[in-house]
Amino acid sequence: MTESSKAFEMRHIVKRFPGVLANDNVDFACRTGEVHALLGENGAGKSTLMNVLAGLYRPDAGEIFIGDRRVNLRSPQDAISNGIGMVHQHFMLVPKHTVAENIILGLNKPRFWLNLSQIKEQVEALGEQYGMSVNPNAKIWELSVGEQQRVEVLKMLFRGAKILILDEPTAVLTPQEVETLFGTLRNMTEIGHTIVFISHKLDEVVKIADRVTVMRRGRVTAANVLAEGITKAQLARLMVGREVLFKTEKKDAQPGEVVLSVDGLCADDDRGLPALQNISFNVRAREILGIAGVAGNGQRELAEVLTGLRRATGGVIRFNDVLLGRHTNWLKINEQLAHIPEDRAVVGSVPALGVAENLILKRFYRPPIAAGWSIDTRAMHQNAVRLVEEYQIATPTVDTPVHMLSGGNLQRVILARETSSHPKLMVAVHPTRGLDVGAMEAVHTLLVKQRDEGAAILLISEDLDELLSLSDRLTVIYEGRLIGEMPTERADIPTIGLMMAGVEVER
Amino acid sequence: MKRLIASYRIRIDTRLDNPGWRGVVSSILGIILALIVGGFVLKAAGASDPIATYREIFKEGFGTPKDWHAGVIALMNHTACPKGKLCFGPLSDTLVKTSPILLTALACIVAFRMKLWNIGADGQMFYGAWAATWVAVFLLPKTTDRWVMLGSMAMAGIFAGLLYGMIPGLLKAYLNINEIITTLMLNYIAYKWIEYYVVVGPWSIGDFESTGHFPAPATWPRLTEYAKRIPIVSGLTIHPGIFLGIGAAILLAWILNRSRWGYQIRVIGNNPNAARYAGISLSRNIVLVMALSGALAGLAGMNEVAALRELNGRFQRGYGFTGIIIAWLARLNPLAAILVSFLFGGLLVGTKLIQPQGIASMLQGVILFIVVGAELLFRYRIRLEKIEPIVSDTLEVIHDS
Numbered sequence: 001m002t003e004s005s006k007a008f009e010m011r012h013i014v015k016r017f018p019g020v021l022a023n024d025n026v027d028f029a030c031r032t033g034e035v036h037a038l039l040g041e042n043g044a045g046k047s048t049l050m051n052v053l054a055g056l057y058r059p060d061a062g063e064i065f066i067g068d069r070r071v072n073l074r075s076p077q078d079a080i081s082n083g084i085g086m087v088h089q090h091f092m093l094v095p096k097h098t099v100a101e102n103i104i105l106g107l108n109k110p111r112f113w114l115n116l117s118q119i120k121e122q123v124e125a126l127g128e129q130y131g132m133s134v135n136p137n138a139k140i141w142e143l144s145v146g147e148q149q150r151v152e153v154l155k156m157l158f159r160g161a162k163i164l165i166l167d168e169p170t171a172v173l174t175p176q177e178v179e180t181l182f183g184t185l186r187n188m189t190e191i192g193h194t195i196v197f198i199s200h201k202l203d204e205v206v207k208i209a210d211r212v213t214v215m216r217r218g219r220v221t222a223a224n225v226l227a228e229g230i231t232k233a234q235l236a237r238l239m240v241g242r243e244v245l246f247k248t249e250k251k252d253a254q255p256g257e258v259v260l261s262v263d264g265l266c267a268d269d270d271r272g273l274p275a276l277q278n279i280s281f282n283v284r285a286r287e288i289l290g291i292a293g294v295a296g297n298g299q300r301e302l303a304e305v306l307t308g309l310r311r312a313t314g315g316v317i318r319f320n321d322v323l324l325g326r327h328t329n330w331l332k333i334n335e336q337l338a339h340i341p342e343d344r345a346v347v348g349s350v351p352a353l354g355v356a357e358n359l360i361l362k363r364f365y366r367p368p369i370a371a372g373w374s375i376d377t378r379a380m381h382q383n384a385v386r387l388v389e390e391y392q393i394a395t396p397t398v399d400t401p402v403h404m405l406s407g408g409n410l411q412r413v414i415l416a417r418e419t420s421s422h423p424k425l426m427v428a429v430h431p432t433r434g435l436d437v438g439a440m441e442a443v444h445t446l447l448v449k450q451r452d453e454g455a456a457i458l459l460i461s462e463d464l465d466e467l468l469s470l471s472d473r474l475t476v477i478y479e480g481r482l483i484g485e486m487p488t489e490r491a492d493i494p495t496i497g498l499m500m501a502g503v504e505v506e507r
Numbered sequence: 508m509k510r511l512i513a514s515y516r517i518r519i520d521t522r523l524d525n526p527g528w529r530g531v532v533s534s535i536l537g538i539i540l541a542l543i544v545g546g547f548v549l550k551a552a553g554a555s556d557p558i559a560t561y562r563e564i565f566k567e568g569f570g571t572p573k574d575w576h577a578g579v580i581a582l583m584n585h586t587a588c589p590k591g592k593l594c595f596g597p598l599s600d601t602l603v604k605t606s607p608i609l610l611t612a613l614a615c616i617v618a619f620r621m622k623l624w625n626i627g628a629d630g631q632m633f634y635g636a637w638a639a640t641w642v643a644v645f646l647l648p649k650t651t652d653r654w655v656m657l658g659s660m661a662m663a664g665i666f667a668g669l670l671y672g673m674i675p676g677l678l679k680a681y682l683n684i685n686e687i688i689t690t691l692m693l694n695y696i697a698y699k700w701i702e703y704y705v706v707v708g709p710w711s712i713g714d715f716e717s718t719g720h721f722p723a724p725a726t727w728p729r730l731t732e733y734a735k736r737i738p739i740v741s742g743l744t745i746h747p748g749i750f751l752g753i754g755a756a757i758l759l760a761w762i763l764n765r766s767r768w769g770y771q772i773r774v775i776g777n778n779p780n781a782a783r784y785a786g787i788s789l790s791r792n793i794v795l796v797m798a799l800s801g802a803l804a805g806l807a808g809m810n811e812v813a814a815l816r817e818l819n820g821r822f823q824r825g826y827g828f829t830g831i832i833i834a835w836l837a838r839l840n841p842l843a844a845i846l847v848s849f850l851f852g853g854l855l856v857g858t859k860l861i862q863p864q865g866i867a868s869m870l871q872g873v874i875l876f877i878v879v880g881a882e883l884l885f886r887y888r889i890r891l892e893k894i895e896p897i898v899s900d901t902l903e904v905i906h907d908s
Binding site: 308331333334339341348349352357360362365373374377 | 778
């Protein structure tokens with residue numbers, strides 16, 4: 001391999017955050033025209049490393065070379081002028097603006113006079129060239145998530161990016177959209193672009209990457225491994241440092257009485273548009289009902305209505321034969337009704353309060369935590385010490401504010417709180433999103449354990465592997481309606497994928 | 508990030524840790540910086556020596572060690588305060604001022620903890636004063652037992668403030684009307700209400716714009732009443748109202764830190780989404796917290812009329828706003844508010860005779876400004892960073908050997 005075939009090289013990168021060594025002397029290089037997967041658990045330092053390359057973070061030590069030139073990337077503008085563009089997990093688009101307006105956003109190129117029609121032509125041409133056309137006049141909010149992602153990619157290409165970093169690009173896509181994305185990426189590498197593909201989904205890595213670099217705890221554990229011929233199990237071991245169970249061990253379900261019964265449920269979303277339209281289903285004790293679907297098809301609203309965060313506009317919800325509605329005192333029943341929310345930081349935790357205080361969020365109202373009108377701080381601490389131990393929450397003290405914990409640890413705090421009370425019903429929304437293989441395994445085992453202990457579980461997820469391996473029954477939500485229900489044994493990924501895209505499949 | 512000079516720039520990073528001592532440092536630095544800035548203003552206003560002015564303010568507000576020493580000796584010798592010495596006079600005056608501002612500060616603290624911006628403690632206090640006056644002058648006979656009378660007045664003050672605080676609470680909880688606007692506007696209604704009753708209306712006695720002196724049981728007993736037995740207390744107006752403030756502070760600290768309700772308040776204040784998720788009712792707590800806030804301010808009003816011994820047209824405005832500043836300086840900690848209120852009481856007493864008037868308000872404003880500004884320094888790390896020589900396409904190219 002000659003030096004000139006290198007697209008870029010990062011040498012001895014060190015990046016510290018208060019209390020964390022996110023990148024510990026990391027070397028990373030890509031060849032021109034390859035798809036290079038950067039694989040690792042959460043908190044392994046992948047995103048940090050790529051944020052350094054994209055100019056968002058400045059490394060504390062280390063050098064970056066583009067081709068043979070040493071560069072100093074002080075801002076995303078520096079990175080883009082050196083041909084490096086990054087597409088983040090959360091899109092950075094203005095929903096009310098058009099595609100073309102978003103693409104030129106932040107460019108200082110039309111200095112004053114905006115010639116939008118010319119830009120629109122350029123955007124269209126670019127889209128055709130790479131096989132990912134988007135209507136430049138469309139407003140962002142009118143587009144599907146997959147299309148929005150295309151806009152982000154086009155934005156980078158428009159700025160002349162040769163090296164494209166994609167941070168977990170498939171997290172929000174349907175299986176079909178993933179196929180389309182992979183096709184586009186192939187086109188791009190043929191033209192000579194280099195792709196860095198950050199992921200912790202092993203299947204995708206095996207499928208799309210030419211080479212793989214694995215990171216663990218801020219260090220590279222395997223560099224430039226050829227993706228051809230490697231197995232998922234090998235990659236997982238590199239990533240986690242131990243063998244990982246892919247199929248969660250699970251006995252057959254022994255469904256008991258109906259715990260949750262939903263009939264003709266309707267609800268509106270935040271904009272007041274119907275999000276749930278006449279949904280009916282049952283969940284029994286000791287079973288897991290999986291609901292598959294692409295994000296934004298009513299899953300969030302469904303979970304919120306079931307847990308009292310959103311008001312239904314119609315229909316009936318029965319929980320253990322009690323009607324849930326506006327007169328429900330949620331403080332009294334919330335311990336039996338566990339909810340692992342989609343957005344852990346925004347909904348599931350109180351950032352400035354300590355671990356111990358977060359762990360009592362749903363049981364402060366009753367003894368033993370409550371003692372009359374007061375809170376028994378000793379009981380609160382004992383509860384925290386026990387759960388920190390049992391759920392292996394890594395925290396300096398039980399009084400540490402939870403905003404200082406990592407994402408995985410925060411999820412453990414929430415899981416500890418929600419599962420330790422032996423709930424009758426558990427609503428889990430994307431419980432493993434953003435978690436690495438190891439943590440994912442722990443969550444899956446925990447959910448199955450809850451089921452076996454008698455809980456009714458409603459699992460809302462986008463991860464088909466997760467749904468197939470955990471659910472006893474499976475249904476798909478599309479535009480606020482449930483389309484089709486089947487026992488998991490009869491489900492397969494292509495069929496569910498089609499249903500997630502709104503195609504009613506005759507079975 | 509902005510470039511300041513050619514090769515330096517200011518870099519702002521979020522601090523991940525934020526230990527409690529930083530808040531204390533911020534409050535103390537705020538006061539010191541405010542005194543420095545205030546010194547320049549004093550100088551501009553014509554004071555020849557701002558430091559001497561400050562010394563004078565301190566002397567008027569707290570007395571000097573010499574005064575205290577003379578007071579202790581007089582107390583032990585069972586004599587009156589020697590001529591030319593202030594003894595405990597300033598401290599007594601300051602403690603009298605401390606109680607109403609401590610209570611309004613507590614009113615602000617409980618609301619601010621839930622991020623409810625009640626700036627209407629002033630109006631709630633006025634209604635408390637009005638209701639206490641009504642009980643004292645018109646409801647109960649003049650011969651009522653003193654503690655029954657004062658207790659009834661306190662209940663009336665609390666209840667009136669509670670109701671007046673609940674109005675913006677209900678509007679916020681059920682109609683989502685901004686409480687900043689409503690509480691501010693309700694202040695003016697309360698001012699005019701009192702004005703109507705004692706200046707033009709039914710409660711004024713002749714042209715005095717006053718209800719006239721309260722019956723004796725409706726007034727706080729003052730220490731000076733015991734001057735016959737203990738000569739040193741002669742002239743000291745200090746009364747038990749200060750214990751109301753301290754007691755309320757301890758109670759509020761317990762509520763916020765140890766009670767089930769306080770836990771709910773803190774959860775809502777920090778993350779309302781998580782509160783809803785936990786089943787905590789936001790609207791209910793908005794009403795309850797505004798009611799408690801108003802009740803504390805109402806008690807301040809009762810305390811103040813029982814000390815003034817009448818309700819008149821010159822009933823002091825602005826305690827509610829001083830309460831806001833104290834709440835922030837105390838970093839919303841009820842116990843810290845006791846100390847801060849005492850210092851502010853001294854500032855109010857000490858600046859009474861200083862010309863130009865309004866020095867106290869000016870210093871208060873500067874202190875708040877600086878303390879709030881200092882928040883930035885504690886939430887973010889700001890530093891000057893040297894920019895390394897730029898290496899880009901057009902400049903230097905380092906070749907890999």
